[in-house]
Amino acid sequence: MTKQQWQWLFVLIIVFFLIILITIMIVMIIIIFKNDIKSMVQHFHRRKDKYQWSKLKSPGIIIPYNEKISIQRKYNKIDKQFNGYLKNSTIFVAISSFRDKELCLTIEDLFSKAMVPERVFVGIVQQNDYKNDEPCCFAENSNISQYLKSYNLRILTWHYSKAKGPTYARSFCERLWNNEDYFMQIDSHMRFEYGWDCALIHMLFQTPRPYKTVITMYPEGYERIEDKKGNVIYKVAVRKGWRRERFKYFNKQGIVEFESVTTNEKIPDQPQFVPFWAACFSFAHSNVLKEVPYHPDTPFLFFGEEIFMTARLFTHGWDLKGPTFSVVYHLWKRDYRPTYWSQDKIDLRDKSIQLVHDHLLGKRNDLIYSSVLTIGNERSLEEFWNYVGLDPINKTKIRPSDPWTPF
Numbered sequence: 001m002t003k004q005q006w007q008w009l010f011v012l013i014i015v016f017f018l019i020i021l022i023t024i025m026i027v028m029i030i031i032i033f034k035n036d037i038k039s040m041v042q043h044f045h046r047r048k049d050k051y052q053w054s055k056l057k058s059p060g061i062i063i064p065y066n067e068k069i070s071i072q073r074k075y076n077k078i079d080k081q082f083n084g085y086l087k088n089s090t091i092f093v094a095i096s097s098f099r100d101k102e103l104c105l106t107i108e109d110l111f112s113k114a115m116v117p118e119r120v121f122v123g124i125v126q127q128n129d130y131k132n133d134e135p136c137c138f139a140e141n142s143n144i145s146q147y148l149k150s151y152n153l154r155i156l157t158w159h160y161s162k163a164k165g166p167t168y169a170r171s172f173c174e175r176l177w178n179n180e181d182y183f184m185q186i187d188s189h190m191r192f193e194y195g196w197d198c199a200l201i202h203m204l205f206q207t208p209r210p211y212k213t214v215i216t217m218y219p220e221g222y223e224r225i226e227d228k229k230g231n232v233i234y235k236v237a238v239r240k241g242w243r244r245e246r247f248k249y250f251n252k253q254g255i256v257e258f259e260s261v262t263t264n265e266k267i268p269d270q271p272q273f274v275p276f277w278a279a280c281f282s283f284a285h286s287n288v289l290k291e292v293p294y295h296p297d298t299p300f301l302f303f304g305e306e307i308f309m310t311a312r313l314f315t316h317g318w319d320l321k322g323p324t325f326s327v328v329y330h331l332w333k334r335d336y337r338p339t340y341w342s343q344d345k346i347d348l349r350d351k352s353i354q355l356v357h358d359h360l361l362g363k364r365n366d367l368i369y370s371s372v373l374t375i376g377n378e379r380s381l382e383e384f385w386n387y388v389g390l391d392p393i394n395k396t397k398i399r400p401s402d403p404w405t406p407f
Helices: 003-034 036-055 065-081 105-114 141-149 166-174 196-205 285-289 304-315 348-360 381-388
Strands: 092-100 120-128 153-159 182-186 190-192 213-216 220-227 231-237 242-250 256-263 281-285 317-323 328-330
Touching: 036 304, 065 196, 065 213, 092 166, 105 190, 120 166, 182 196, 196 213, 196 281, 281 285, 304 317, 304 348, 304 381
Parallel strands: 092 120, 092 182, 120 153, 213 317, 220 328
Antiparallel strands: 182 281, 190 328, 213 281, 220 231, 242 256
16 A cells, blocks of 8 residues: 555544544433433424414413413422423323213313423323214314324223223223323313412422322312303312311221312411322322322222222322312312213122222232232331221221321
């Protein structure tokens, strides 16, 4: 080789090693600053979609402009303390619906009242009569169908005749989770306060154990008033009140029932302990789906679902706290819609109730999906019954339930 050829070879070798060095540096930068790059990409997409998201109209509480701006300023200020985490975290919402015409309006209000709607993803199990029920999530008059991005909705649909109760449907809802940061379970007939997404994450971080706490409560109600012409008006009696839970009784099947009441007491600065978990509204870090998934074999279970999950969460080491103010509202009346009770199978329901009793009394402890114990081992069942203040054998209270105090 000539001297000139050797020089060119030397240059090529140098260039080759420089390319390798630069590639290694880029990979290291990506690894080190992965979260920052992810946030930048998310921010870019949010800016691009902001106009479309802003067009979503709410079928729920009308928030005055000044109040909305005040809420935005409040959480923007708080978010700076969390380096953007409050507004960048993703949320998965699980909704099971049985022939419910409120489902579509619930989803519209869910997105329209979120401060960052594009980070909200909804998993829906929709159980309808294909001939007589409108396909709620794709109704032509829905604001969702025009503006909502398809990747924000994950929907399973089956005929209502195949329904096996709420716990069966909710176990399928959980399977639609795709590694979002937070998990919220609600009913298909709900309304929301503006900024619910930031408010609930912030409430978790007001607790000592934000990654091991569930925000839950029977929410304040809203009314659905329909006239003879089919016109519907919605009303909320109390906004942003503070509620607390209390034991009601052991029912005929020996299942604990409870209720929530709105009080005139001063709203606390931080979430307070509550005795029970509410199926219609709970919010937690998504680790809860890994540690305490629904038991898949409780068909037609209704009364018993909540005390069962309360015990499971408690024994797996989770704290139960109530929201500091109402961020969601629930339609308690059922007269406008069919319920799965019309096809209730008593033999299967009774087996599910017996399964609950056996677990709550320590007579069995199933493995869920071959990896997760139904009843956890971080706290005992004895500690659980002492926490709620009840005697499951004699079906009595062991201390006052109104007001209830933990331990």
